[in-house]
Amino acid sequence: METSEAEPRPVLWHLAMSHYNEKARWALDWKQIPHTRRATMPAVHAAVAKRLAGTETFPILQIGDEVFADSSEIIAALDQHWPARPLIPDDPAERERALELQQQFDTILAPAVRSLVYQHLLVDPDLSAKLLAVGGGAGRERMLRLVQPAMAPLMRKNFDVPPQSDDWPERTVIAQVDQIGAMTEDREFLVGQRFSVADLTAASFLAPLVCLDAIPARLPELPPSLQALTERIASMPGGQWASRTYRANRFAYR
Numbered sequence: 001m002e003t004s005e006a007e008p009r010p011v012l013w014h015l016a017m018s019h020y021n022e023k024a025r026w027a028l029d030w031k032q033i034p035h036t037r038r039a040t041m042p043a044v045h046a047a048v049a050k051r052l053a054g055t056e057t058f059p060i061l062q063i064g065d066e067v068f069a070d071s072s073e074i075i076a077a078l079d080q081h082w083p084a085r086p087l088i089p090d091d092p093a094e095r096e097r098a099l100e101l102q103q104q105f106d107t108i109l110a111p112a113v114r115s116l117v118y119q120h121l122l123v124d125p126d127l128s129a130k131l132l133a134v135g136g137g138a139g140r141e142r143m144l145r146l147v148q149p150a151m152a153p154l155m156r157k158n159f160d161v162p163p164q165s166d167d168w169p170e171r172t173v174i175a176q177v178d179q180i181g182a183m184t185e186d187r188e189f190l191v192g193q194r195f196s197v198a199d200l201t202a203a204s205f206l207a208p209l210v211c212l213d214a215i216p217a218r219l220p221e222l223p224p225s226l227q228a229l230t231e232r233i234a235s236m237p238g239g240q241w242a243s244r245t246y247r248a249n250r251f252a253y254r
């Protein structure tokens with residue numbers, strides 16, 4: 001598949017370890033769009049986001065003068081600029097359903113996965129520094145290890161990370177995986193007959209829990225205290241679907 005010669009080469013500003021960012025990376029790879037990636041250190045990325053888009057989160061995509069500061073906006077822009085290998089279905093009913101599911105996973109599943117992982121990660125400064133430093137080398141890890149005690153309370157507050165005794169993140173993830181399992185009981189894809197933004201979004205967010213080894217960013221192992229739960233999620237029908245879907249489609253262009 002050819003990409004349009006007329007389009008400028010997009011630039012993706014991203015955080016190597018983040019699942020929202022994996023969603024944007026996968027979309028670019030799925031659509032085989034040549035692009036430039038700029039990985040930034042967590043925390044520093046907020047200043048870059050402010051400068052680029054007046055926002056605080058990554059991923060951010062630049063296409064020429066246009067700036068898209070949200071993973072869903074990025075996917076819509078990619079389909080608009082590079083229509084081949086569409087992620088958003090053409091059929092109006094399928095389109096509506098796919099975007100509705102994307103919105104649900106963006107606002108319910110992704111924050112719950114993040115809160116769940118951080119509940120177990122932030123109590124371990126060494127593991128926290130290792131995960132947050134992904135893509136940056138030993139110097140970055142040492143630096144993040146030093147600032148972790150000051151960063152951890154801020155991250156708990158910013159990302160709504162309750163104490164481990166509060167099980168809302170776990171309950172929320174399990175409920176979402178249950179629903180995904182029910183929706184894919186007798187079908188390969190969440191919407192229609194083709195891989196869409198709904199599948200990509202759900203599988204991006206669940207990959208750290210169900211197929212960590214398949215993620216190209218090479219994340220470190222999750223905290224041991226999460227192992228029993230991730231094994232349970234990976235064995236649920238929705239967890240198995242997410243792992244299968246990620247492995248089958250993350251590198252489908254190769």
Ligand SMILES: N[C@@H](CCC(=O)N[C@@H](CS)C(=O)NCC(=O)O)C(=O)O
Pocket residue numbers: 015018019020021046056057058059069070071072106114158
């Ligand atoms: N709705 C946004 C959410 C992105 C998001 O929350 N990104 C996180 C990385 S996991 C981030 O940059 N967080 C930093 C912050 O909120 O300060 C999207 O889909 O792009």
